[in-house]
Amino acid sequence: MRFYPFILIVITLLASCGPKIIPDEISVRIDKDLSFEEVTKDPEAYRGKTLLLGGEIIETRNLKEGTEIEILQKPLDTGYAPLPVDVSAGRFFLSDPSFLDPAIYKSGRRVTIVGVVKGGRSRQVGGAVRFDLVLEKEYIRLWPLGRGRPYDASPTFHFGLGAIFSR
Numbered sequence: 610m611r612f613y614p615f616i617l618i619v620i621t622l623l624a625s626c627g628p629k630i631i632p633d634e635i636s637v638r639i640d641k642d643l644s645f646e647e648v649t650k651d652p653e654a655y656r657g658k659t660l661l662l663g664g665e666i667i668e669t670r671n672l673k674e675g676t677e678i679e680i681l682q683k684p685l686d687t688g689y690a691p692l693p694v695d696v697s698a699g700r701f702f703l704s705d706p707s708f709l710d711p712a713i714y715k716s717g718r719r720v721t722i723v724g725v726v727k728g729g730r731s732r733q734v735g736g737a738v739r740f741d742l743v744l745e746k747e748y749i750r751l752w753p754l755g756r757g758r759p760y761d762a763s764p765t766f767h768f769g770l771g772a773i774f775s776r
Contacts, residue, residue, distance in 0.1 A: 652729035663691035675706040701742040723748040
């Protein structure tokens with residue numbers, strides 16, 4: 610029983626040593642009370658607000674004024690990674706004044722972003738007119754390509770001795 614507090618402290622410290630997905634100086638600016646669905650209804654009303662969103666890249670275009678990424682919104686898991694679900698509340702655009710290589714930021718890659726609402730934009734998609742949210746990049750996290758299970762966001766725990774074999 611004498612070691613119980615020590616073990617509890619060690620477990621707490623190890624649990625808090627995970628990687629930071631979003632830097633603290635950016636995280637404090639995120640308006641956590643706003644949802645994607647709420648902001649897309651009237652983007653002009655939320656101009657200047659900072660959002661945390663995630664999704665899957667549809668297309669990356671380099672323009673004279675920087676890079677524009679079209680993203681299919683996906684809900685985020687507890688680690689801020691986009692979930693592998695066939696559910697989305699729509700698309701949004703992320704603008705970045707720098708050059709982002711479309712070979713790296715390519716279609717199908719998952720991203721988590723922090724962006725400032727710049728407004729909205731209407732565009733023709735087939736026979737329909739869509740109104741999409743436009744954000745300016747504060748931070749972007751490009752998730753690594755998976756091997757075999759590209760969307761496995763579930764936590765894994767390993768205890769004991771043994772070996773790991775890959776397929």
